[in-house]
Amino acid sequence: MFSPLIDELINALRILPGVGPKSAQRMALHLLERDKPGAAKLASSLQQAIEHVGRCKLCRTLTEQDICATCTNPxxxxxxxxxxxxxxxxxxxxxxxxxxxxxxxxxxxxxxxxxxxxxxxxxxxxxxxxxxxxxxxxxxxxxxxxxxxxxxxxxxxxxxxxxxxxxxIAHGVPLGGELEYIDGGTLAHAFNSRQGL
Amino acid sequence: MFSPLIDELINALRILPGVGPKSAQRMALHLLERDKPGAAKLASSLQQAIEHVGRCKLCRTLTEQDICATCTNPxxxxxxxxxxxxxxxxxxxxxxxxxxxxxxxxxxxxxxxxxxxxxxxxxxxxxxxxxxxxxxxxxxxxxxxxxxxxxxxxxxxxxxxxxxxxxxIAHGVPLGGELEYIDGGTLAHAFNSRQGL
The missing domain is CATH 3.40.1360.10 (Dna Topoisomerase Vi A Subunit; Chain: A, domain 2)
Structure with a gap:
């Protein structure tokens, strides 16, 4: 419907989780109409992250270093x-x-x-x-x-x-949760794992 | 919290309309963990669109040509x-x-x-x-x-x-709309603009 480059951008945006055709269109038009510097920043951040971010060799989390900051922190x-x-x-x-x-x-x-x-x-x-x-x-x-x-x-x-x-780690009723809205499985687990006071 | 490049990507994603901190984080991790080719495609589509998409000289819509396809279509x-x-x-x-x-x-x-x-x-x-x-x-x-x-x-x-x-263009009750859920302003307008049958 739009020109090819815009259509391509709309399609590319759809790989983002939770983004459907309408949101992708809205995002593409927003970037092109109102925030070209932001779009440029996004393009370069993506490029940088793709190139440099890999796995920590010790804990396997995402990091751009060989060993991540948590693993090296004494x-x-x-x-x-x-x-x-x-x-x-x-x-x-x-x-x-x-x-x-x-x-x-x-x-x-x-x-x-x-x-x-x-x-x-x-x-x-x-x-x-x-x-x-x-x-x-x-x-x-x-x-x-x-x-x-x-x-x-x-x-x-x-x-x-x-x-x-x-x-x-413990499983049970989350803090601030209301029993009324907690699912049966969680509630049953909370009863079975009850602790003496 | 993450390494600098990942934080930067999360911040860059937040310029998208409707994307808050949690969604941006989810998007960044999804791209880096599961869809690096998609992320690369998005980066290059953004770059291309930023460079080439401008305004149609006649109708001012977004296009990568001087004059858009609608204006040139005979x-x-x-x-x-x-x-x-x-x-x-x-x-x-x-x-x-x-x-x-x-x-x-x-x-x-x-x-x-x-x-x-x-x-x-x-x-x-x-x-x-x-x-x-x-x-x-x-x-x-x-x-x-x-x-x-x-x-x-x-x-x-x-x-x-x-x-x-x-x-x-005509304004009034949208097709498929139910009168019950239409706002008062629209309904008043629909009555004032009623047409003889």
Whole structure:
């Protein structure tokens, strides 16, 4: 409908998660009509990030360095290692702000149905670290989904064999949540995992 | 929180309309983790569009040519000229698919309070076209807002002075709309503008 370059830009914007044809069109026209400097900035940031951002060689999170800032920070407790599924999970935990150990990012979860085994999500690398480094506690923070739970279970078995202490983050009713609106599964879990006062 | 390049990308994505900090983060991680080729395509489309897309010299819509495809198309009726506020409006009318004339894009509306007068939205250029070209009808399709109505009113006065026929697109209850949910202003307008059957 528009000229080819504009159509191409609209299509390119549709790869962004949550952006459909109408939003992509609105974004393209906004950038071209009102914010060409912003668009140029976006193009160069994308280019830079594509070229330079890779995986941390230790924890596998996204970073432009060989080893990320968390892994090299001497103030982080190297005896604690928290296992998460994605770099976004690292960010969420960092924003909560009370964890001072290090991370290991699986970049996925075990999923035999999709052919994803332990090696595909770096569990071999993780077990090697458990053997070679002085890690006192492995904190499992995979998602509370079927695959996340299975992954946590598998990791717990392996870590126990290496005699490393393992823990799983607590699941239950979120703070500020109202019981009325909490799903049955969570509520049942909260009852089963109740703690003495 | 992330490494500098990723933070920069997240900030750059926030210039997109409707994208807040959380969506920008989700977009950046999605691109870097799962769709680097798509991100590269987006960067180059942005670059291309910024460099080459400008205004059509005749109708002022966005195009990468000097004169856009609608203005050069000999099958469009050059006797009809439709005035709209933005390139997105041109697209909306084209998608409706029953208008075969040409366009003039104001790229805004009269707004004395913001210091936007007739020359700022190209009305001088439009009046020149009305004088020099054989235009039989000027169709005013500015938005039905206060500023859009004022702009339409001003244009109607000027066009009448040049003895060009002027029309305004109809306003009223949209097709498929339910009276129950239509705002009072629209409904009042629909009654005042009722037509004999």
């Amino acid at each position: 103030q982080r407790d190297s005896r604690l290692l928290c296992v998460v599924e994605t770099p976004a999970d690292v960010l969420a935990i960092e924003q909560a702000g009370n964890y001072s150990g290090r991370y290991f990012v699986l970049l996925g979860h075990l999923s035999p149905i999709d052919g994803i085994g332990p090696e595909d999500i770096g569990i071999d690398v993780l077990l090697e670290r458990l053997q070679n480094e002085h890690i006192e506690e492995l904190i499992l923070a995979t998602n509370p989904t079927i695959e996340g739970e299975a992954t946590a279970h598998y990791l717990a078995e392996q870590a126990k064999r290496l005699e490393v202490r393992v823990s799983r | 099958q469009r009726d050059s006797r009809l000229l439709c005035v709209v506020e933005t390139p997105a409006d041109v697209l909306a009318i084209e998608q409706a698919g029953n208008y075969s004339g040409r366009y003039f894009v104001l790229l805004g509306h009269l707004s004395p309070i913001d210091g936007i007068g007739p020359e700022d939205i190209g009305i001088d250029v439009l009046l020149e076209r009305l004088q020099n070209e054989h235009i039989e009808e000027l169709i005013l399709a500015t938005n039905p807002t206060i500023e859009g109505e004022a702009t339409a009113h001003y244009l109607a006065e000027q066009a009448k002075r040049l003895e060009v026929r002027v029309s305004r």
